Amino acid sequence: MTRARLLLLSPTLAMIGFFLLLPVALMAVYSFLSPGTYGGVEWLLSFDAYIQFFFERDFLTDELVFHTSYLSIYFRSFVQALAATVICLLIGFPTAYFIATRPPATRSAWVLLVTVPYWVNLLIRTVSMLFVLRDEGPLNGALAAAGIVDAPLRIAYTDFAVALGLVYSYLPFMVLPIYAAIERFDFSLMEAACDLYAGRWTILRRIILPTVKPGVVAGCLLVFIPSLGAYIAPDLLGGGKNLMIGNLVALQFQGSRNWPFGAAAAVLLLSAVLVALTVLARRRALSAAGN
Amino acid sequence: MESAQKNPAVEIRAVSKQFGRGAEQVKALDGVTLTIGDNEFFTLLGPSGCGKTTLLRMIAGFEQPDDGGIFLFGEDIKGLPPHKRPVNTVFQHYALFPHMTVAENVAFSLRMLGRAPGEIERTIGEMLALVKMEQFAARKPAQLSGGQQQRIALARALAPRPRVLLLDEPLSALDLKLRQAMRAELKAMRQRTGITFVFVTHDQEEALTMSDRIAVMSGGRVRQTGAPRDIYEKPCDSFVANFIGESNFLTVTVERLEQDAAWCRLDGALLQCSCAGEAAAGFDARVSIRPEQVSFSADGGGGPALSGVVENLSYLGTDTQLSVRLGDGQMLQARVQNAGRERPPPGPGQRIRLRVNPGAARLLAD
Ligand SMILES: Nc1ncnc2c1ncn2[C@@H]1O[C@H](COP(=O)(O)OP(=O)(O)OP(=O)(O)O)[C@@H](O)[C@H]1O
Numbered sequence A: 001m002t003r004a005r006l007l008l009l010s011p012t013l014a015m016i017g018f019f020l021l022l023p024v025a026l027m028a029v030y031s032f033l034s035p036g037t038y039g040g041v042e043w044l045l046s047f048d049a050y051i052q053f054f055f056e057r058d059f060l061t062d063e064l065v066f067h068t069s070y071l072s073i074y075f076r077s078f079v080q081a082l083a084a085t086v087i088c089l090l091i092g093f094p095t096a097y098f099i100a101t102r103p104p105a106t107r108s109a110w111v112l113l114v115t116v117p118y119w120v121n122l123l124i125r126t127v128s129m130l131f132v133l134r135d136e137g138p139l140n141g142a143l144a145a146a147g148i149v150d151a152p153l154r155i156a157y158t159d160f161a162v163a164l165g166l167v168y169s170y171l172p173f174m175v176l177p178i179y180a181a182i183e184r185f186d187f188s189l190m191e192a193a194c195d196l197y198a199g200r201w202t203i204l205r206r207i208i209l210p211t212v213k214p215g216v217v218a219g220c221l222l223v224f225i226p227s228l229g230a231y232i233a234p235d236l237l238g239g240g241k242n243l244m245i246g247n248l249v250a251l252q253f254q255g256s257r258n259w260p261f262g263a264a265a266a267v268l269l270l271s272a273v274l275v276a277l278t279v280l281a282r283r284r285a286l287s288a289a290g291n
Numbered sequence B: 001m002e003s004a005q006k007n008p009a010v011e012i013r014a015v016s017k018q019f020g021r022g023a024e025q026v027k028a029l030d031g032v033t034l035t036i037g038d039n040e041f042f043t044l045l046g047p048s049g050c051g052k053t054t055l056l057r058m059i060a061g062f063e064q065p066d067d068g069g070i071f072l073f074g075e076d077i078k079g080l081p082p083h084k085r086p087v088n089t090v091f092q093h094y095a096l097f098p099h100m101t102v103a104e105n106v107a108f109s110l111r112m113l114g115r116a117p118g119e120i121e122r123t124i125g126e127m128l129a130l131v132k133m134e135q136f137a138a139r140k141p142a143q144l145s146g147g148q149q150q151r152i153a154l155a156r157a158l159a160p161r162p163r164v165l166l167l168d169e170p171l172s173a174l175d176l177k178l179r180q181a182m183r184a185e186l187k188a189m190r191q192r193t194g195i196t197f198v199f200v201t202h203d204q205e206e207a208l209t210m211s212d213r214i215a216v217m218s219g220g221r222v223r224q225t226g227a228p229r230d231i232y233e234k235p236c237d238s239f240v241a242n243f244i245g246e247s248n249f250l251t252v253t254v255e256r257l258e259q260d261a262a263w264c265r266l267d268g269a270l271l272q273c274s275c276a277g278e279a280a281a282g283f284d285a286r287v288s289i290r291p292e293q294v295s296f297s298a299d300g301g302g303g304p305a306l307s308g309v310v311e312n313l314s315y316l317g318t319d320t321q322l323s324v325r326l327g328d329g330q331m332l333q334a335r336v337q338n339a340g341r342e343r344p345p346p347g348p349g350q351r352i353r354l355r356v357n358p359g360a361a362r363l364l365a366d
């Protein structure tokens, strides 16, 4: 590498090093230390955090017993994130398609509209969503006034509310990459398919989806990964009852003051995501090479 | 006898189409009427924006006429969506499916039509053999050259054996040599498959060399329909004469009308002209004379002769083009072959005598 190139790259490298790699490395190191009494860590090597994650120490026999309470939190997070991703895809794809097929002059206005919720802080947006969904909120009020329900629907503080919150938070991350992919799509391919006797659904399935797949994959990742570690939506809308990974980690750093355990929970999440992404990338490289 | 009763492949009756509203309104087609026979190589020729693509897309079903009717083998196909018409298109930029291999592209329509796997395999083989691309079956379109992509687009459109094949400037993206080679191939392909071809181009040479018949369009109207020879030698108006090949446009006075000839006076000489439309004796009119129909002789032998002064001389390889100013001030371009001529052509400033081949001058309708 030449000097000039190194010089040009140095701000980026410093940024990644200090603000991305260093904190993650610190987290990984902390997960192998002992908890301090009032938070923080003692510099004593310990695997307790990881053992605690998978095993329980039996009171009487002092034996380690495998338990799934933390794993079930991971599982629930996974299901919640998956649900949010699927809902985002179902809403986001038609939205992106709609925007991409507008005349060029009005497209950017539509894109701007998609990002409007982002001008308000996520916390405030989530709190106001809670107000909408509450038993006494306008949604239930409207349902009652319309005579659809007698008693208020219990929406707030449920998994459904959490899913709604996640969808609301991350929908634009689904819309934008898919929009970018569809905008680049050559619509004469659609005409060609139609000319070659394909109906609407076949065109969507066999022509449009395969060509815009990279955008769809990007959108799904951009929704799924932050949803998996989400903190605000499950905390506020789930009422803190059904923990997700983000809440579990946050608890260790605040209430429980068990930093190594919080760090271990975060590292496990990170590893899971990395493994999943690697597998995905490998498979894609394989299928690309296969063609 | 039978062919006389058969329905034409495509019949277009008084079709009109407008795009846009208000000030931006464009009349893309304006009362177009055409009959395209079965097994014909029919070309729509015209300058950019004259409505060729619009007409082709209407036959394919991508556009609906505002007015008029379109018939396919006698059947009104108005309102039928593209995937219900036995017509396929070779798109200008091919529109090959980038995520499918060549074989999958060719097989696409057959799968859509629910053909048996064995038949699909066989047709892929036949089609790729037809366009000489057998060894590329497993490639993706991005791994092919422009000419190869063009062949695949052709194979793909021919695979379902359409009754009419529509081609929208399929050669325009190719370089000259390849374009010339593909002309002959396309023509041969039409004969081998027996499918009616409707071909769109703005290249007059392409149209002349390939077509059985040509419709010359401009401004959303059909100016003239006919065999290449008729279009070239008997243009009906100055647009057609000017668009196809080169021509001289001269003002003459009509002297005498016969059954299908007119005698017109040009700068003192009497020319025998063919008539494109109504003509009236005693009035001025315009004639078109192809430069190669004018011959010259330094001394001038036999027949009615024009005389003029050579103003300019351009050497064109096979020919030499002379610009001659006639006695009445009008300019006449004459083109003479260089081969087999013993004397050198006259130089600028020299007075020469010219003759127009009898009947070669065309009295125009406008
Ligand atoms: N979808 C459309 N919306 C508005 N105007 C259109 C549309 N399609 C075509 N036109 C207009 O209709 C006219 C005819 O267009 P068309 O594409 O048929 O021309 P063409 O003969 O194929 O030209 P070219 O040789 O440049 O392809 C043009 O003036 C064009 O601007």
Ligand SMILES: [Mg+2]
Binding pocket: B052, B053, B054
């Ligand atoms: Mg066109």
